[in-house]
Amino acid sequence: MQSDFPVQSLIEPLRRQLTERRFAVLQAPPGAGKTTVLPQSLLPLLSAGQSIVMLQPRRIAAVQAASRIASLLGEQVGQTVGYSIRFERRVSAKTRIEIVTEGMLTARLQRDPELTGVGLVIFDEFHERSLQSDLGLAFVLEAATLRDDLRILVMSATLDGTAVSRLLDNAPVLKVDVRRFEVQIEYEDACRLYRSQGLRGAADFIERGQYLSQAFYKALLSAVRHTLQRTTKDILVFLPGQGEIRRAATILGESLTDLPVVPLYGELSRKEQDEALRYDPGRRRLILATNVAQTSLTIEGVDAVIDSGFERRQRYDAGSGMSRLELMRIAKDAAEQRAGRAGRLADGYCLRMCSRSEFDALTERTPPEIAEADLAGFLLELRERGASPDELCLLDRPPAAALSRASKLLHELGALTDDRITATGRQMARLPLHPRLSRMLVASLEAPRGPRGQKESSDSQNGLHEAADLAALLSERDPLRFRPDEPFTADLQRRIDWITSQRERNASERLVRIADSLVRSVRESGRTTREQAEIQVATPETPAGIAALLALAFPDRIAKRRTSQSSEYLLANGTGAILNEADPLRESEWLVVADLDTQAKARIRLALAADATDVVREGSVxxxxxxxxxxxxxxxxxxxxxxxxxxxxxxxxxxxxDASMIIDATLSRICEGEEWTNDAKALSLIQRVECLREAGFDDLPACDTTTLIAEADRWLRPFIGPTGTISEYSTPLFSRFSTEQRRLIERLAPESIAVPSGSLIRIDYAIRPPVLAVKLQELFGLIETPRIGDGRIPLTLHMLSPAGRPVQITNDLRSFWTSTYADVRKELRGRYPKHPWPEDPLSAAPTRKTKRHTG
Structure with missing residues (x-):
């Protein structure tokens, strides 16, 4: 073993803490050796026959970590150290250190709640706070209550060690002191690379809300040229996703012909990933990477980082009822980690493609996935375990609204009944897929009946292979998305035909391997009970049969063309979506949509043609x-x-x-939310009350949709006129509150608030925390962030330019004045010279007017 890893100074203290307390937290910066050195160093703690399981957040990191540890031991992967990732496992009877991705651990704990044979579980890079890592830690803590010889170590570079320590029974937090190489950080506004070209930085980098603009790539080229002059080794560029990497590689490759451009992201083949990670001192490279390079991975030879400042994060989109990868600004903790990649082995350089003031406006920490993600898989795993979210040891509680959506979907899929898991749900939970896709695979086992009522037993006849191909396609990147040799179509049947052709050619294609692995998983899981009502589908060998299976997975995304000549479709969840005008799928009246680009006008990215017999089944109408x-x-x-x-x-x-029908019809419209947009006063009341309740004012009656529906007879029915109509809804809603409660709402959550300039500014309660959008000059002299709710609820300030455009978002006004205002002033006073930009904003008079009128 190498002896120059900084973490080695903590091996003995760590062994002692894990022996005495069982739990420990380690904070160590990148390069300290925690991932490669500690697992083998902690083997002596284990009893005979026990092993170490170490979690990594990404497949590429798990494979590389296993390779590096095996190399230090002088062995091949699969001997002392091995790995298990989705659809691939390399271990043997000799393996004592198994590196796994997070979903693999929770699946193992579902089968074996005591984690038999494991003596230590290491959570590496825990600061990424994925949903599966949070759930895995909660399950391992439960296992530790059943076994007194199970140890837990949580490791990270930027971890909030105190919070994790509390979760681990106040476990000790050990820190590694490492000599940090200096990384010179430069911001765009300091070197002025592209603002001289008329670009304003990040404000010009996004188009249509979710894409990086041509201006960004123009700026990136300038940034690369600038960095090439300042450094001598490989340059690592952080970009949001695979699409941006492909486009950047094309643009940069055409202009920088002497510089090899190397992509690095999770969907590359193993050979391509190894090539990207292989350092050649005689050849300088430009490495374009996603967040896979932000932690865990060791990329030698990099002395410079260009940080785009963007990432794609999985977030639930309430408007469409589904999750999507959303383009977002990164948080400061992510930016610090990216910059650190330039100083792993020597002094380095980092260029951030934003101004200093834009950087200062970033949030401090990346929110945990549990706060933003689709929780359907999370809830299904809990229900299989017979647990509820309230019973788990979690750092953050899952949002109630997200759990409600997840529960609704799982009930629609037949995985839950009255919040209890069904036989179908248990089988779904055993498959390494989103519940939608596992539902489709389970349904494919419902073999069609022969002419005499006897079951067809062949997998090719009962649709399992077709369903597995479809599940593999939908769980991975679209294989036809970036193929310039043929026009794009959303038709999933084309993808199914493609994967079939790959199999027939015996091609070593990842999607084929995944589909074949899914077939094995479904066969192994088996059908444990037949208590689920049998589902009738067409013979699944035909495209129509496949559409019927897909409709079981996506019942809310069944779509019908609005008119015979239209390319617009209405989805069952109420979302409207359009299909490309030239797409042959337009010939189909019915579609089952598997993927949407959910912008202002949702576009269908993946779908199957269907007909009414595919989508109309018992219980769906x-x-x-x-x-x-x-x-x-x-x-x-x-x-x-x-x-x-x-x-x-x-x-x-x-x-x-009769009269009852008239009233019920009116209530139906209201309960479906069709009326609130017509009554702004009612909508404002609902939002204000829910904001107060979230802040702890639980004595106020709830105004969420579920409660209003359940109590509609009491609060609404008395106000419905004899013709079954009602003129407005604020009066009935206010009737739910006492006079004292109404006064309390007006005091704690006013519709508007006075700012120092004297203006009365309306508060937007549709967003949490509530937003106060106000021109910057109107806040001069105000030190602290305005609060409502007796000081419990800070308002998020959207500080506007004189033209009414956002220039800063903050919930810490004092910090803005002291650390960021000077940069904003420098940037905007030239653009708005008629407006006051005092050096000391706290002593200046607030105003809505120009300097001429303030005299």
Whole structure:
């Protein structure tokens, strides 16, 4: 073993703490050797027959860590050290250190809650706070209550050690002192590389909300040329995703013909990843990487980093009812880690593609995934374990709204009934997929009946192979997305045909291996019970049958064309989406949509053509009665629907519609949220009350949709007129509160607040924390951030330029004045010379006017 790793000074103290306390937390910067040295150094703690399991957040990091440790031991991977990642495992009877990705650990704990044979679990790079790492730690803590010989070590470079220590029964926090090489950090506004070209920096870098603009790539080229002059070794460029890397590689490769451009991201082949990580002292390179290079990976030969300041994070999009990778600014902790990659082995240089003031406005820490992600898989794992989120030891509680959405989806998929897991749900939970895709695979086991009622047993006949191909396609990157040799189509059938051709050619294609692995997983899991009602689908060998299976996975994304000549579709979840005008899928009236680009106008990226027989099944159609105004008053219309899609409708005769139906039809419209947009006062009241309740004012009656629906008879029915109509909803809503409570709402959550200039500015309660958008000059003299709710709720300030454009977002006004204002002033006073920009904003008079009018 090498003897020059800084973490070696803590091996004995760490062994002692893990022996005496069982739990420990380690903070060590990148390069300290925690990932490669500690696992082998802690083997002596284990009893005979026990092993170490170490978690890594990404597949590429797990494989590289195993390779490096094996190399230090002078062995091949699969001997003393091995790895297990999704769809791939290299271990043997000799393996005592197993490096796994996070989902592999939770799956193992579901099978074996005591984690038999494991003596130590190491959570590496825990600061990334993925959903699976949080869940894995909670499950391992439960296992530790069942075994007194199970130890836990949590490691990170930028970890909040105190919070994790509390979770681990106040475990000791050990820190490694490492000589830090100096990294010179430069901001765009200091070297003025591209502002001289008329660009304003990050403000010009995003187009259509989710894409980096041509201006960004122009700026990136300038940044690379500048960095080439300042450094001598490889340059590491951080970009948000695979698409940005491909585009940047093309643009930079055309201009910098003598500099090899090397991509690095998780979906590359093992050979391509090894090539990107291999350092050649005689050849300088430009490495374009995603967040996979931010931690864990060792990339030798890098002495410079160019940080785009952007990343793609998985977030749930409430508007479309699904998760997506969203382009976002990184947090300061991520920026520090990126810069640190330039100073692993020697002094380095980092160029941040933003101004200093833009950097100062970044949030301090990347939010944990549990706060933003789709929680369907998380909740299914808990229900299989017979647990609830409240029972787990978690650093952060999952949002109630996200859990509610997850529960609703799992009930729709048949995985839960009355919040209890079903036999179908148990089988779904055993598959390493999102619950939607595992539902499709489980459904594929429902073999079609032969002509005499006997079951067909062949996998090729019951659709398992087709479903596995489809699941593999949807769980990985689209294999046809970046192929310039043929026009793009959203048709999933083309992808299914492609993967079939790859299999027939015996190609060593990752998607083929994944699909074949899924077939084995489904066979191994087996059908444990038949208590689920049998689902009738067409023979799944045909595209129609595959669409029926996909509709089981995405019941909320069944889509119907709005008109016969239109490229616009209505999804069952109420979302509208459009298909490319030239896409052959436009010929299909019905689609099942698997992937949407959910911008202002959602675009269909992946879908299968279907027909009514694919999507209409028992239990999928609901009956709704709605009230429609007509010249003579109103009509009650009975509709057969799949979600928001109307299949058939008929007008009820007068002798069929009674007063109760009229009231129920009105309530239906209100409960579905169709009326709130017509009554701003009612919507404001709901948002303000919910904001106060989230801040701890629980005595106020709830105003969330679920509660309003459940209590509609009490608060709304008395206000409905004899014609079944109501003019406004704020009065009925206010009736739910006592006079004292109404006064409390007005005091604690006012609709508007006075700022120092005297202006009354409306507070936006639709966002949490609530937002106060106000021109910067109107806050002169104000030191502390305004608060509401008796000081419990700080407002997020969107500080606007004189033109009303956001220039800074902060919830710490004092810090803004002292650390950031000078940069904002420097940047904007030339652009808005008629407005005051005093050097000392705290002693200046607040104003809404120009300097001429303030005289």
């Amino acid at each position: 609901s009956i709704r009665r709605v009230m429609r105004p007509v010249a003579a008053g109103f009509q009650i219309v009975e509709e057969e629907r799949i979600g928001a899609i109307t299949l058939r409708s008929r007008v009820l005769r007068s002798d069929e519609a």
